[in-house]
Amino acid sequence: MTEATRILHLIASPRPNSRSRAVAQAYLDAFKYADPAVLVEELDLWSMELPTIDGALLSAKYAILARRPHRPEEAQAWERVLALTQHFLSFDHYVFSVPMWNLGIPYRLKHYIDVVTQPGITFSWTPERGYEGLVLGRSALVACASAFDYGAGSALHPWDQQKSHMHTWLRFIGIDDVGLIDCGPTRPGEPGAQAAQARAEEEAIRRGRAAQRK
Template identity: 40%
Template sequence: MSKLLHISASPRGPRSESLAIATTFLDTVRDTDPGLAIEEYDLWDGTLPAFGPDAAAAKMAVFAGEEPQGAAARAWTAAIETFRRFDAADRYLFSVPMWNAGIPYILKQFIDVVSQPGMVFGFDPATGYTGLLRGKRAAVIYTSAVYGPGRGPGFGSDFQAPYLEDWLRWAGVDDIHTVHFRPNLATADADEGRRLAHSRARDLAKTFATAGPKILHATRPA
């Protein structure tokens, strides 16, 4: 059965523009495909494990063909559990506010936790990386309050969308669709841009719900 996982990177709750647009998207998906399973993953809910010294040691052990031990093994188990939750879906919705020209650190933490050998990627010394998240699709909602296309360098740069979409493609997800809401809140009325972003989210959700991919499962950790 198909499943959509909404990964929310905003801590602002009802005041979040990205979450508001995500709600419009998900409400439309529910209307379009009532049978689709939808899971919400708030990255700020305290369940996302850290990726520190023990997890890094486990990753290097796995790269070397060894079995993590002790604290490293426990950290590796937590990473596997987070990955399984992610991999259980065949469709993803990311709601991503811009923080300091990039993505919120909690989303980077999620990426670091799940991006493991044999899970998100394979590696060959001769050919390099291979993404293992085959047959999946993603929708991404990007918001920013100052940066926007066509504005001068004093309004910032975009390392948000290029970073996340490069990671998705590296992981094997190349069916990516986006919604952008980038008003200059310091000088402009955001209402029209907000209306257009919600309209785009509705339109995207209708096709996103009804045209899912065939899931191709790669080898996963036991």
């Protein structure tokens, strides 16, 4: 018997009527309809505690890079990082709902990324091979929302640091199989806004149905 697919839905929008979350949910509903055994866990990045990245935590990180054992205060700071990275690694597939904030991603998502992106756990570096991602055999779907159109060919495309950030980070930790759904533009009255929203939802359902066949 094959094991049920485990999906982590990381919610980076605090808005109750978030567009990125609605599109991610349409994807998850289609996925679950096609594969009822799938297990989905939601991680609301706005209601969870994330460890402060302070001096002790950074010393703990550099101790690992220098291959020296942790001092007691470093070990304590590292415990929470280990718990969150192990939790992250316990999934097969990641779904991110990501609003654009000031051209990039919301700071809570960046904070989470900074906590789980750790040497020896989610990536490695050696002089011979440079950076290598360690989160192998996983895939991701990123639902991105923005008020305006930043799609390829648009005037604002060169300003986008949201989709490019998510793509680059996921590749950095070893996830190459990344699907992206652009939910923008979401600003009411923006040309093409209604059509874009309908298209994003259709794409989410199509991808959700297809994903479980992979």
